[in-house]
Amino acid sequence: MRGRVLSGVLVLLLILPNPRASAQPTPRLQIKSFSVGPDQTVIYPDSSSGTNQLAGFADEHPTFFPPAASGAPYLVFGAASTSVSSGIWGAAVLQTTDLKTFTFATSLGYNSPVLTSPVSYTQCNPTYDATWDENYAAPGSVLQDPTLPAGNLIMLIDAEQHCPGGVWQRPFYISVGFARSSDNGKTWPAPEIGALGGPSRHPILQSPEPQPTVPHKDLGNGIPTGFVDKSASGDYYLYVAYTDFPSSGTRIARAKLGADPLTFLKWYNGSFSQPGIGGLDSAVLPSTGCANDYPENPEISYNDDLGLYLMILKCLPASPVGGWYYSTATSLDLEDWTAPQSIQNSQYPWTPCTTAGEDFDGSYPSTISPGAASGHTKLTGYIFFTHITCDLATHQFMSRTFTIVAEPTLPSPTSALPAAGSGTAGTFTFTFSDTGGFASLTVLDVLINSALDGRKACYVAFVPSGPSSGSVYLVDDTGDAGGPYSGMTLPGTQSVSNGQCTITGAGSSVSSVAQAFLPVSPGSLTLTLAIAFSPAFAGNQVIYMSAQDASSNSGWQALGTWNVPGSAPAGPWVGGMSPGHSTHPTETYKFTFSDTNGWQDITVADILVNSAIDGQQACYVAFVPTGAASGLVYLVDDAGDAGGPYAGMVLPGSGSVSNGQCSVGGAASSVGGSGNTLTLTLTITFSPTFAGNQVFFLAARNNNGQNSNWQAVGTVTVP
Numbered sequence: 001m002r003g004r005v006l007s008g009v010l011v012l013l014l015i016l017p018n019p020r021a022s023a024q025p026t027p028r029l030q031i032k033s034f035s036v037g038p039d040q041t042v043i044y045p046d047s048s049s050g051t052n053q054l055a056g057f058a059d060e061h062p063t064f065f066p067p068a069a070s071g072a073p074y075l076v077f078g079a080a081s082t083s084v085s086s087g088i089w090g091a092a093v094l095q096t097t098d099l100k101t102f103t104f105a106t107s108l109g110y111n112s113p114v115l116t117s118p119v120s121y122t123q124c125n126p127t128y129d130a131t132w133d134e135n136y137a138a139p140g141s142v143l144q145d146p147t148l149p150a151g152n153l154i155m156l157i158d159a160e161q162h163c164p165g166g167v168w169q170r171p172f173y174i175s176v177g178f179a180r181s182s183d184n185g186k187t188w189p190a191p192e193i194g195a196l197g198g199p200s201r202h203p204i205l206q207s208p209e210p211q212p213t214v215p216h217k218d219l220g221n222g223i224p225t226g227f228v229d230k231s232a233s234g235d236y237y238l239y240v241a242y243t244d245f246p247s248s249g250t251r252i253a254r255a256k257l258g259a260d261p262l263t264f265l266k267w268y269n270g271s272f273s274q275p276g277i278g279g280l281d282s283a284v285l286p287s288t289g290c291a292n293d294y295p296e297n298p299e300i301s302y303n304d305d306l307g308l309y310l311m312i313l314k315c316l317p318a319s320p321v322g323g324w325y326y327s328t329a330t331s332l333d334l335e336d337w338t339a340p341q342s343i344q345n346s347q348y349p350w351t352p353c354t355t356a357g358e359d360f361d362g363s364y365p366s367t368i369s370p371g372a373a374s375g376h377t378k379l380t381g382y383i384f385f386t387h388i389t390c391d392l393a394t395h396q397f398m399s400r401t402f403t404i405v406a407e408p409t410l411p412s413p414t415s416a417l418p419a420a421g422s423g424t425a426g427t428f429t430f431t432f433s434d435t436g437g438f439a440s441l442t443v444l445d446v447l448i449n450s451a452l453d454g455r456k457a458c459y460v461a462f463v464p465s466g467p468s469s470g471s472v473y474l475v476d477d478t479g480d481a482g483g484p485y486s487g488m489t490l491p492g493t494q495s496v497s498n499g500q501c502t503i504t505g506a507g508s509s510v511s512s513v514a515q516a517f518l519p520v521s522p523g524s525l526t527l528t529l530a531i532a533f534s535p536a537f538a539g540n541q542v543i544y545m546s547a548q549d550a551s552s553n554s555g556w557q558a559l560g561t562w563n564v565p566g567s568a569p570a571g572p573w574v575g576g577m578s579p580g581h582s583t584h585p586t587e588t589y590k591f592t593f594s595d596t597n598g599w600q601d602i603t604v605a606d607i608l609v610n611s612a613i614d615g616q617q618a619c620y621v622a623f624v625p626t627g628a629a630s631g632l633v634y635l636v637d638d639a640g641d642a643g644g645p646y647a648g649m650v651l652p653g654s655g656s657v658s659n660g661q662c663s664v665g666g667a668a669s670s671v672g673g674s675g676n677t678l679t680l681t682l683t684i685t686f687s688p689t690f691a692g693n694q695v696f697f698l699a700a701r702n703n704n705g706q707n708s709n710w711q712a713v714g715t716v717t718v719p
Contacts, residue, residue: 028307028437028523029406034326035344036383037401039361044094044102044397054080054092054112056395058386060158061225061299061366063142065374073097075105077185079138079158081392082113087123090116091139091155093185099370099382099399109186115139115155115179118191124163130195132175132203132211133159140176141226142185144374146236147257151184156224156240159203165213170356173212174222176205176242176253178262196277204264205242205253205276218245221281225366227300227309227375228257229332238262239332241298241311249283250298250313252335267335289340290315290325297364300332301377306406307437310377311337312365316350316358323347324365324383343402353390363388367402379404409436411552413444413545414524416560420580420714424565425532427507432547437523438467438512440549444527445556447544448501450712452556452612454479458501458537461485462527467512472505472529474498500537504530538566540574540711542695557693558611561712570596572700574711575677583717586685588668592677593700593708599625599673605680606699606710609662613697613710615640619662619690622646623680628673633666633682635659661690686718693717 045053058078065075073095080092090113095105104112117137119125128134140158144150157177162168179201181188192198195211205221212219224242231237236257244251253276255262264276267284274280285295290313297314308328316322325340350360362385369381380403387396414431434440441464449457459475473485474496486496492505507530513523543560546553560581575592582589595601602625610618620636634646635657647657653666668683678700686694696714701707 028330028435028440029305029409030435031306031326031328031341031404032407033344033403033405034341035403036324036346037403038345039387040100040399040401042100042102042384042397042399045092045104046397054082056081056089056386056392057092057397058364058366058384059089059395060138060140060223061297061364062384062397063139063374064366064368064384065142066370066372067097071097073105073108074099075108075185076102077139077142077155078397079140080113081121082116087120088113088116089121089136089138090114091142091188099368102397111186114181114186115157115188116191117159121160121162122168124166124168126166128191128193129163129166130211131191131193132161132173132195132197132206133157133177133191133201135162136160136172137177137191140224140242143226143228143238145180145257146228146230151182153181153185154226154238155179155181155185155188156226157201158222158224160222161211164211164215167215169215171216171218172220172222173216174218174220174245175203176221176224176240178202178204180260199260202261203277204255204262205240205266206278207244208278208280210278220245221251223297223364225299227302227332229302231333237332239300240264241300243296243298244281248294248296250285250295250311251281252284252332253281254332284335285311285327285337286339289327290317290342295325295340299366301367301375303328303377303379303404304372305379306404307439310367312343312367312383313340314360314362314365315340316360320349320351321347322350322360322362324362346400355390357388357390359389361385361387361398379406407435408551409434409440409549411441411547411549411554413547413554413557413559416446416543416545418562418580419543419560420562422563422565422576424535425530426562427528427530428543430527430529430545431524432527432545433524434547434549436549438464438525439523441525441547442550443548444525445544445546445548446527446529447546447556448531448541448562449544450539450541452542452544456500458498458531458533458541460503460529462510464510464525467525468510470510470527472496472503472508474501474503500534502532502534504532506530533564535566538564540713542712542715558695558715559693559717561695561714563713568596569708571704571706572602572702572708574698574700574708574713577696577698577714580714581716583719585688585719586683587716588681588683589696589714591680591682591698593680593698594676594678595700595702596676597702598676599628599678601702601704602678602700603703604701605678606701607680607682608697608699608710609684609686609694609716610697611692611694615642617661619659619684619686619694621664621682623671625671625673625678629671631671631680633657633664633669635662635664660687662686686716688719691718 057080060079062078076094092112093105093110094102160172189200253266255264265272266274266281268274303310324343324346348361369378417429444462446460461473464470477499488494495504605623607621622634625631649655697710
């Protein structure tokens, strides 16, 4: 459809050419809601159902490996005791095809437990009393090492020592340990004696306090989960989320994958800077949300649909109701996590046990989305967890479905630079943003004309194909959004032209900025265009911009003005204004008007601020000079009738005039006439209800009835 004016309202369609197929970064969406369904029981080898069963499964976060082929089962690693009476904790391996019924993975070659602690949970053994994992060793996460062939797995071990000085106590010294398997997790290293284990099985994260030899309270770093991520440099890092005791709070450490031993560094005061063994650490979550309610059991995944890292965790506040919370981040390098938000329907009562721990229906929450890769999630899936009770024999492994609803993305034109100026050519920088990240943007439009009309305009559509590339389309003089139009790719050296402008690839470019956390900064894309204007396009032009993504359209926004020089007019004319663009609600503006017969020939100077040339609901000012330094200011009312009523004041003076869109103060305002130029300085305050991108249209009339017509010379973004 061709751009046209109908009953004073412009109808103009965006160009929607077929974009070139090209891989783009995943858009980043914000979470509108996160909820879970009711508890669902699952069938598994529970100790209450007979012999050769498991007790306490899963006593840590379970790990799910997706099916290796169609019809193959999921492989599940989890912490369990071989029985209630044995007290030997270790790694059990189960299989499931429907995520409802779990059996031992014996048919796949796994003989559970595949890893155990050297000593029972409630016993001490002089041989192991100084060993870091004497009483408890179980998987917090099991992960494929992507730097090695398939089947090379890493286990993050949650390890406990309960025998300081050879005397058993219930409080633990807890560590995060590390072990490898080269046969897809069927076999793992045996325990190695000593506080720091041995080369194949050893602690990687411990608190600054060394393993005590005297009685103590719960102490150390533990309950780990892991996530492997590839950095911008192409290196793989193993990230470990864990809980610090006794201070609580979610901590993260990481190590670059490669040859053993890996070097783990803890996040401390804004960077990964402290050693894994004995180093200090600090919480990665903001101090709001549930951060003060003992957050623990963190698990990190990458949500493919959101394009964000997702953390879920358990929080047990002082009140007798606990629940799950979530946080998101754009970067594990920066650890820019948002304040934790509650997951709907996850709240359940909790009660402390008389010995240790608590009874809570929701420990060790672990996400899985069928069809997603290991460690990745989607908008729907399951959260598996354990209902921990005060009796080990009644612990219950369960699941809940989860549903994430994403906020619709919001595209927006951000700025045009320069926002004002004059010249027959220039390099213009147009910036657009989207709450879903720059990759969400599908079509970006720039229209330069005296009014919002695609006809006889410099009308450009840009279709991104990557963070630094895309296609530029220039609409022809008839302004038909359906074409024909000239096209070129960026980067490139081609050019496109119509009757109003020429855009050259040399000097033009595309760049993008990754999304930071809202409301700090959405992702943005910057389009730089080298534009030369035709002589026939002379005059004052408005720079309109719009942005579109798959779900939303920003609409046109006036973000700048540009004067294309032409022949000097006779009679009254508009000189310009300063500043040419403002983002402040209150600003002192200087407007200039001229007449070839001298400034005294100007009878009325008009200033109209609105999104279009419309006196209704506008900041519409008329100035009548009465001398070289005096005059009358009239502000038209909201109805926009130039014949009145209107509010008036005298310059110089200290009065003010107001309507629903703005107020003009006399104290800092002034007028000056000299030669052919009349300069009017006005202090204008815009109302919050006038928020948005507005254009300054100026006009002048003289004694002979000559009129400059409305000229767009500036813009303001009213906050």
